[in-house]
Amino acid sequence: MHRYLFHFAQTHEEFRIPELESxxxxxxxxxxxxxxxxFTRPFMIIRLTQEEHARLLARRCILIKSVHEFYAQGSTYEELHTQNRDARPLWEKYVPDTSFKFAISGFHHTIPKARQRDVVESFGYMDMLGKIDLKNPEITMTVYEEYKRRNDTPRDRLDGDGAFEQVYFGRLxxxxxxxxxxxxxxxKKRAFFGNTSxxxxxxxxxxxxxxxxPGKLMYDPFMGTGSMAYPVAHFGAMVFGSDIDGRQMRGKGKTPGVFRAAEQYGVSQRMMGLCTFDMTWNPWRRGSLFDAIITDPPYGVRAGAKRLGRKKEMAEERKTLHLERQAALREAGDCPYIPPTKPYELSELARDLVLFARYMLKPGGRLVFFLxxxxxxxxxxxxxxxxxxxIELVANSLQxxxxxxRRLITVSKTMQEDCPPPDFLSKAPPSELGxxxxxxxxxxxxxxxRKGDAAS
Structure with a gap:
């Protein structure tokens, strides 16, 4: 396997490995x-069997800033040059007639121009005979100096120059x-969004x-304004969405808001359809349909989770009167029937979502959601x-x-045989795990x- 230097954006660090592995x-x-x-450092060295694999990761992974063929590293330039001389078989093919340039940069530090020239000259032993081309070179040799983050008072921009933790060298x-x-x-640039997007x-x-x-079918059972749908459709998957509250998907206007946003991103042809229903009272008559379920369930901070039902059962006489009034309104065309809903406690929702995924996913399919x-x-x-x-846990990353x-949970369906639809009406017994x-x-x-809340 060959070694490659990966430079990452320092954001959502815990999501880095799960994204790479996926x-x-x-x-x-x-x-x-x-x-x-x-994860606190922006550079990682990863072994891969082919250069094309490194390029595929760079084209697909959101957290990757650049990928390089790795040659050397060290805590000093002396160490780096010693390693780089040993790595000559990797770069000597570029010596005779390849146009090139050097790119020198620092992490948490700006390297002055004068020292950048000194760094480039220190690689003179490579004897590169090709043309130096700063605009359109055939190869770019990269040097990264990694410094510790400094959150103290303002300092001179040259303060600490050269006192890096590690220096890396490779070919972009x-x-x-x-x-x-x-x-x-x-x-902010989306045609349609809400406060929970x-x-x-x-x-x-x-x-x-x-x-x-392409060729995969994805589903979001808490569609809302469609934030999950547009990226998976961009990557080629077909998408179906549902929600207990259709207003979130429709928005204002004749064309549903989700479709308007999908048109903006050029993925409307991959939106299969939208339906309004409760996940626990769904119309699916068979399972093993979807390659993945991707969703952000409501957990009550901006929008409360709901399911069909009543907080308290109505007295029989009052229930009959209520149904008669609803029927009269529907006949008069004054009001569509809006079924009653009740709160959906988060731990129950999460458990039901996993059971639902086991039923609806194809073998090997994934459920990805925030907890x-x-x-x-x-x-x-x-x-x-x-x-x-x-169901098997694949990844658990904290934001x-x-x-x-909130934890980005990824689970996979490991069972090959079909399973019966889950019974969402039965109350689950308390978990032995607490x-x-x-x-x-x-x-x-x-x-x-407040302390003690989670233990109660």
């Missing part, structure tokens, strides 16, 4: 991280061409977790408690907001996550 799985190749899994293979999609799908970078990361690709939780009280068993036989966070930290999350959020 995209590698999509294209059918393996990764070797060499034990280098420090490809810039991260997927990263500009973050701006393309920016919610998911930010573009996260929805793109979720789409990669589903391994969206909010109280950081102080979270334990790994909280996620394990909502899994069921035939930290301080007192609370009460999860995300139970009654809405109440804890508005109470300010």
């Amino acid at each position: 995209v590698a799985s999509l294209y059918g190749f393996d990764l070797d991280f060499e034990g280098n899994m420090d 293979l490809e810039e991260g061409t997927a990263r500009p999609l973050v701006q393309k799908f920016d919610v 998911m930010e573009s970078e996260v929805s793109l990361l979720m789409a990669n977790q589903t391994m969206a690709a 909010p939780t109280v950081n102080e009280h979270y334990q790994e068993v909280d996620v394990q408690a909502m899994l069921c036989p035939g 930290d907001f301080g007192a609370w966070g 009460v999860p930290a995300h139970k009654d999350f809405r109440e804890k959020y508005f109470e300010g996550f």
